[in-house]
Amino acid sequence: MTHPTKSRRVLVTGGASGLGAAFVAEFLKRGDRVLIGDLQPPVDPALVAGAEQVRLDVTSDEDWASALAWVEEEWGGLDVLVNNAGIAAGGRIDVIGIDEWQRVIDINLLGVVRGCRTFVPMMKQQGSGHIVNTASLAGLVHPPVMASYTAVKAGVVALSETLSYELGPYGINVSAVCPGFVxxxxxxxxxxxxxxxxxxxxxxxxxxxxxxxxxxxxxxxGIDKKMMVIVPDRAARIAVRTKRLMRPLYDRQQRAFGARVFAMTEGKA
Structure with missing residues (x-):
């Protein structure tokens, strides 16, 4: 696959560390202009040297409006939006509270929704764009003790698929990224x-x-190929294939995991 030759304008949320920073570095290597949207400064400034940064709390409509204003003023448009910011979460259904559910929904799902709502009008006007939403293998495979995380990440996958069909006529591609543990x-x-x-x-x-x-x-x-669902690692691809093609084995694996958690929590491990 040939890499894009034109320098793109890219916004990466949660781009100051972790997978987001790795995305930033990859875009920069290709000569793209990158804007980091994050609450913290880069953990490794050398890795993302050359990128700009704006303060962005993905749960804040005001911060999204400020990011849009920056892009309009500095670039006049956006080619790639990477909705990557997120938190780890999970827990047994009768242990974690609704406040914890609300937090992961606000950040991991509604943060993506806000990003799409903010920049889709601009991309529609351009007649082009690519939205990349970081979901998780947990959006496709649903182990025990992770209900809030799996439900929200499955929502990100569903949102991405819906928007792929909805926005395709406008020349806008949408991808859901579903890695396993990183x-x-x-x-x-x-x-x-x-x-x-x-x-x-x-x-x-x-x-x-x-x-x-x-x-x-x-x-x-996967972005180069404009894939709707990107499962980037072998372990994740095996898990997806097992669920789809060998469902009895998949069920045994997940029930065994649930049994181990039961033994741990009930003092029988």
Missing amino acids: RTPLASSLGGSDAVADKIAARLIARSPYTADQIATAVMA
Whole structure:
């Protein structure tokens, strides 16, 4: 696949660290102009050197309006919107509170919705654009003890598919990115009321064989191909195929995981 030769105008939310920063670095390597939307300064300034930054809380309509104003004034348009900002979350249904559900919905789902609502009118006027929404393997495969996360990430996948069909006639592509566990600082956003679930999630993130750089490179290939759903790592692709083609095996795996959590939480491990 040939890389785009024209310098693109790109906004990456959550681009100051983790997978977002890896996305920023990949776009910069291609000669694109990149704007980071984040609440924090870059963790590794050298990695994203050359990118601009605006303060962006993805739950804030005012911050989105400011980001739009910056893009209009500085660039006059936007070619790629990467809705990447998010938090890790999870927990047993009877342990975590509605406030925790609301937080992950506000950031991981409505943050994406706000980004799309903000920049779709501009892209429609241009007659072009690409929206890339970071979902997760959890949007396609739904393990136990992760209800808030899987529900929200499945929502991001569904939103992306709907918008792909809705916005296609305007020349706008939409992709959902669905990686498995990646070694990033995402675990630092854990801190819910279900300590057992947080411990499991942190361990899975830490043990991932994939780095953010590896995932970002694979995602860029999917963006080049304008794929609607990008599953960038082999482990995630195997999990998706198992669910689709070997459902009894998939069910046994997830029930076994649920049984291990039950043993841990009920003191039988």
